[in-house]
Amino acid sequence: MTKYSNEFKVKAIKMVLKGNSISHVAKILNMPDIAPLCRWISHYEHGGISQLLHKNRKYTPIFKQKVIEYKWLHHLSLNQTAAKFSIPKKELSYVEQLEQENYQLRMENDLLKKWHALMKQWEKEGRH
Known part of the structure; x- marks a missing residue:
């Protein structure tokens, strides 16, 4: 798993926001996969830079159950659900x-x- 700095993530998001395709930005930045960039964009779209750079937290069992139920009820992907609830997802x-x-x-x-x-x-x- 490759770790990316916050600066790298912000740079990549800005490149996409300027109109570059996700695959083009991943290629320019030598990212082996576009999946992390897609997750970053999803987090950014749901809460801006602060959500993109959100750090890990501990979650209560009740919160976890609420998130899972919401995911199933709304037929969301893991990435969509993580972005909706501001949950950073390990790559x-x-x-x-x-x-x-x-x-x-x-x-x-x-x-x-x-x-x-x-x-x-x-x-x-x-x-x-």
Whole structure:
């Protein structure tokens, strides 16, 4: 995982705001991936420079539950949710992103299987 300074992040955002494409800015700045820049832009759009440079905090279990429920209810990506709640997100490698997506899809699949089984049971019992 590459660490980027606050100055680097601000410079990259300013380049995009001047009309450069994200991929062009990433290439100029020798970034191996555009994902971090996309996250920075999302944070910037939701709260400006202060949110972009927001430092890690500890979050209560209630806050975490609220964030997860909001994400599911509004069908948001992790980046969109993190930006909405001003949560800085560690930059994941491509493999970590795929693992995280796979985990979420398995959870959703398990939930749908349980729902389907419940619906079958209700039909069998004559409930509708």
